[in-house]
Amino acid sequence: MIEFQDLRKAFDGRPVLEGFTLRVQDGETTVIIGYSGTGKSVALKHVVGLLQADAGDVIVDGRAVSTLDRAALTALRREIGFVFQFAALFDSMSVFDNLALGLRRRELSDDEIAERVAEALALVDLTGAEDRYPAELSGGMRKRVGIARAIALRPRYILYDEPTTGLDPVTAAVIDQLMVRTREHLRVTGIVVTHDMRSAYTVGDRIAMLYEGKIRQVGTVAQIQETEDPVVRQFIEGRPT
Amino acid sequence: MIERLGRRTVDAIKAVGGFGHFVGDLARAVPDVAVWGRLTLVQMRRVGVDSLPVALFIAAFTGVVLALQASYTFTGTVPLYFVGTLVGKTMMLELGPVLAGLALAGRVGASMAAELGTMKVTEQVDALETLAYDPQSFLVLPRVLAGTTMFPVIVALAILTGIFTGWIASFVLLDLSTQEFLKGLKLFYRFKDTWFGLFKSATFGCTITLVGCVVGLSTRGGAEGVGRSTTRAVVYSAVLLLVLDAFWALVLLR
Numbered sequence A: 001m002i003e004f005q006d007l008r009k010a011f012d013g014r015p016v017l018e019g020f021t022l023r024v025q026d027g028e029t030t031v032i033i034g035y036s037g038t039g040k041s042v043a044l045k046h047v048v049g050l051l052q053a054d055a056g057d058v059i060v061d062g063r064a065v066s067t068l069d070r071a072a073l074t075a076l077r078r079e080i081g082f083v084f085q086f087a088a089l090f091d092s093m094s095v096f097d098n099l100a101l102g103l104r105r106r107e108l109s110d111d112e113i114a115e116r117v118a119e120a121l122a123l124v125d126l127t128g129a130e131d132r133y134p135a136e137l138s139g140g141m142r143k144r145v146g147i148a149r150a151i152a153l154r155p156r157y158i159l160y161d162e163p164t165t166g167l168d169p170v171t172a173a174v175i176d177q178l179m180v181r182t183r184e185h186l187r188v189t190g191i192v193v194t195h196d197m198r199s200a201y202t203v204g205d206r207i208a209m210l211y212e213g214k215i216r217q218v219g220t221v222a223q224i225q226e227t228e229d230p231v232v233r234q235f236i237e238g239r240p241t
Numbered sequence B: 001m002i003e004r005l006g007r008r009t010v011d012a013i014k015a016v017g018g019f020g021h022f023v024g025d026l027a028r029a030v031p032d033v034a035v036w037g038r039l040t041l042v043q044m045r046r047v048g049v050d051s052l053p054v055a056l057f058i059a060a061f062t063g064v065v066l067a068l069q070a071s072y073t074f075t076g077t078v079p080l081y082f083v084g085t086l087v088g089k090t091m092m093l094e095l096g097p098v099l100a101g102l103a104l105a106g107r108v109g110a111s112m113a114a115e116l117g118t119m120k121v122t123e124q125v126d127a128l129e130t131l132a133y134d135p136q137s138f139l140v141l142p143r144v145l146a147g148t149t150m151f152p153v154i155v156a157l158a159i160l161t162g163i164f165t166g167w168i169a170s171f172v173l174l175d176l177s178t179q180e181f182l183k184g185l186k187l188f189y190r191f192k193d194t195w196f197g198l199f200k201s202a203t204f205g206c207t208i209t210l211v212g213c214v215v216g217l218s219t220r221g222g223a224e225g226v227g228r229s230t231t232r233a234v235v236y237s238a239v240l241l242l243v244l245d246a247f248w249a250l251v252l253l254r
């Protein structure tokens, strides 16, 4: 279980998160929606200790992330796959090495690594792209390699930062299916940050909206679709003011 | 005014503190041989390939100029075989390490800062951390080790090149016989000349790569930030190199 407890974070005195509280149950996928620049990516980065909170904390299976020492933080990171908003592929490495790098940190033989890489690439429909370099891939392909890199690790948790933004509708639907399947088959607990409401409804068990540094509302897909809250309504219907 | 000075001082102290922290983290990464071992070889090759041609090019011309300047200065009052002494001593003690060092700062330091800076702003460093790697052992340690070990080798070759071209110049342009040149070269030679130059080079190599990595990893703000880091790395490492040069002269040559 991942719990955000009253998380507060400011950059250069400008507050971004102001008491972000959210509970992500095991085996569920929680979708975080919210306007651009409200701090969704910032919130995700606190889970793996890439950013340190000014106050509050994230608790992962009883471990308060900000209190972990280096070894414990590394152990935590091994359980969590992170899909970066802009893929963050290693551009000096081939697609294969991008995926294999994380696997080499585990006790796996070279054959097992190759197998896992091929399997993960097949899941994102990129079979045969092993030897290509990130610079030779389209934005959407890079994004899918980023997803494959996280899935290949078979982590307990996966944090997806806008996995379908910038993909064509069909590929986006394929990725949505993939996220649903990873949850069902591998029992992965997920957090998905997205603007794409169709995706949110497909993959989310619960949806939470981040607004002005706090969670404005959290509920099941049905609850969110029927919400009375004007802020949430406006966002999910995509109405300009 | 005072407030600004105060802020500057605080910033400077913070920077030094941050640097200490960085070096501490680096020391903690040392046991991680499995990660940095292979990568160090890659970096050593890169440092060698990047800096050897420039270093040898500079040293070759310096050797010639030193020989000519020495003969010009002596104007017959000092025996001409002192040209060998001057070329040898200057190349070994000062110009070999320092000129190669400045070339290395411009090439290797800058490219490391640009590379790590780009990785930082494109979140590749973050990605590395989420894959349970320590950027210190994956990125920094291989580069610093490569700089520290390869640079004395490069400088040794540069010194040899400089002495060689100095000898050719004396032979061809100054009519100084090989025996005379060698006599001058050996005259005041001490073993210390060699190890001082090479030891100094190792510290230069360490400083330049460390500065390149620290500056690269502290990059903020996109392509412009990477550009700023690159020039900053060159300036900082060149300045530090000259200060370090003076420091070693004070400590070891007095």
Ligand SMILES: Nc1ncnc2c1ncn2[C@@H]1O[C@H](COP(=O)(O)OP(=O)(O)OP(=O)(O)O)[C@@H](O)[C@H]1O
Residues within 6 Å of the ligand: A011, A016, A034, A035, A036, A037, A038, A039, A040, A041, A042, A043, A085
């Ligand atoms: N490392 C950082 N340094 C300074 N400011 C930052 C940093 N990271 C994020 N911010 C600021 O925090 C705010 C939230 O950023 P964040 O990337 O979390 O937004 P987001 O909700 O993910 O938006 P988007 O949907 O566009 O990705 C932004 O105003 C951004 O400028």
Ligand SMILES: [Mg+2]
Residues within 6 Å of the ligand: A040, A041, A042, A085, A161
């Ligand atoms: Mg974001």
